[in-house]
Amino acid sequence: MQPAVVAHRGASAHRAEHTVAAYALAVEQGADGLECDVRLSRDGHLVCVHDRRVDRTSSGRGVVSTLTLERLSELDYGSWSPAMPEHADELVLRPPDESERGVLTLESLLELVEAHPGVKLFVETKHPVRYGGLVEAKLVAMLRRYGLARPRSKEDSQVVMMSFSSRAVRRVRGHTATLPTVLLLENLSVARWDGALPMYADYTGPGVHLLRTDPDYVERARSFGNETYVWTVDEPADVSLCAKLGVRFLATNSPASTMRLLNR
Numbered sequence: 001m002q003p004a005v006v007a008h009r010g011a012s013a014h015r016a017e018h019t020v021a022a023y024a025l026a027v028e029q030g031a032d033g034l035e036c037d038v039r040l041s042r043d044g045h046l047v048c049v050h051d052r053r054v055d056r057t058s059s060g061r062g063v064v065s066t067l068t069l070e071r072l073s074e075l076d077y078g079s080w081s082p083a084m085p086e087h088a089d090e091l092v093l094r095p096p097d098e099s100e101r102g103v104l105t106l107e108s109l110l111e112l113v114e115a116h117p118g119v120k121l122f123v124e125t126k127h128p129v130r131y132g133g134l135v136e137a138k139l140v141a142m143l144r145r146y147g148l149a150r151p152r153s154k155e156d157s158q159v160v161m162m163s164f165s166s167r168a169v170r171r172v173r174g175h176t177a178t179l180p181t182v183l184l185l186e187n188l189s190v191a192r193w194d195g196a197l198p199m200y201a202d203y204t205g206p207g208v209h210l211l212r213t214d215p216d217y218v219e220r221a222r223s224f225g226n227e228t229y230v231w232t233v234d235e236p237a238d239v240s241l242c243a244k245l246g247v248r249f250l251a252t253n254s255p256a257s258t259m260r261l262l263n264r
């Protein structure tokens, strides 16, 4: 089976990351899934922002968790340049519409996903330690409201939760036993395979740089019943490597060119 293609922060090679425009383009390009990072605003709203601060991706400055949703919404997230304009090829980079500039809430992204039942959403929770589980609790509560927290099976699920923190992944498993989870990996240490891992993480998520030096990882993980989600796969050689190794999901900033490389 070919890897499913997940748009990392939306089609972020062509639109500003974590904007409605980036996700809408990814859906238009036929991506199988969308990836987003979530943080809490000062007043407890889940917002899609990667960095601890808004400085890199918006017109403002400050730490996300110290700003209210109202203040975050006043900033412009649509004007910064996409990370990889060299991948733009036939696509036209364009300034975002007014409606695409504000901070994206997880709720708005869920509404977009709800309108496209075939598209999966991979939600990565950030800063899991500081808030002692509040991010995960709010995430699961919101998924419950959308009827997405208790899928019939992991394959059926429209939402997948991810984190680099095993504690965060375990918390989600504690809230809902059937929501699929990915434990993202900074390294491929075998110490992580403590026997308990398959109990709370359905997938492991190494960076593609780790597979370049240890391609056997995918098969090793599979022998523990654990399929692989790989990030962030933009180079043609890496796309081929993931396809050859039988990676289940690959996250890319450029879904259109990645799908072309996979002959889709």
Ligand code: G3P
Pocket (backbone or CB within 6 Å): 008, 035, 037, 050, 124, 184, 205, 231, 251
């Ligand atoms: O998809 C997982 C990947 O996004 C993890 O790294 O820093 O881009 O959130 P980061």
Ligand code: CA
Pocket (backbone or CB within 6 Å): 035, 036, 037, 124
């Ligand atoms: Ca991420």
